[in-house]
Amino acid sequence: MRFLLSIVVNAVALWLTTLILGGVRVEPYADTVVALVVTYVLLGVIWGVVNATIGSLIRLVGFCFYVITLGLIALVVNGFLFWIVAWVSELMGFGLAVDNFWWAIGAAIVMSILTAILGGIAKRLTDRRSSADRSSKER
Template identity: 30%
Template sequence: MKIIIKILAVAAALWVATQLVAGITVTTETTTKQIGTLLAVALLFGVINTVLKPIIKTFGCAFYVLTLGLFALVVNAGLLLLTSWIAAQVHLPFHVDGFWAAFWGAIIVGLVSWLLDLVFGD
């Protein structure tokens, strides 16, 4: 049940990012397809974060320390760009247009996910 709630929270956060950041788009004809796409991208984003983020944190530990954790913003933007690329490979209509869109999108996704976690808890 926790996993389903987390996927729904990330999907909602991705939707907010598509509404606020000009370079993040979901191009579908219907609301139902948009919801399905956001759920699929949220699942994909979760898998990518689960697999790659610990590896990146381990090897990039010095950058995290030197930048007082701000390097995490760059890592999250990169992971969102990777999610966009993989989504294109599996023909999901989700696209992030460049680093800055990914940077601001990652901040929004992180904040909205955090707020939803506060509301719904673990």
């Protein structure tokens, strides 16, 4: 359940990011609304996998750079990960198009902020639902 919620949060954050920034756009595999939604969901999956695998490896190896730059290197790393997502989706024949690396860094910043906000809202909603379920079972 948590994994699916993470994919939906990533997809919505990516959709909002493409609305905010002009240098980042999504190209669906077909010209229908369903294809656009499926493309956003697939990009959410790709973002989660890239961030969990490559992102974790880069953070582990580059820990010293994070300490030296007081975490500012994270902007560049997240931009690089965003660019990797665009590259992977392009290889699949659909997906994310980023004009240049600066747009990737900007998109990573915006997406991080939106993911944090949407993730907090989703967590609060699921916590309420689970506490309501527990209290109804206790009666």
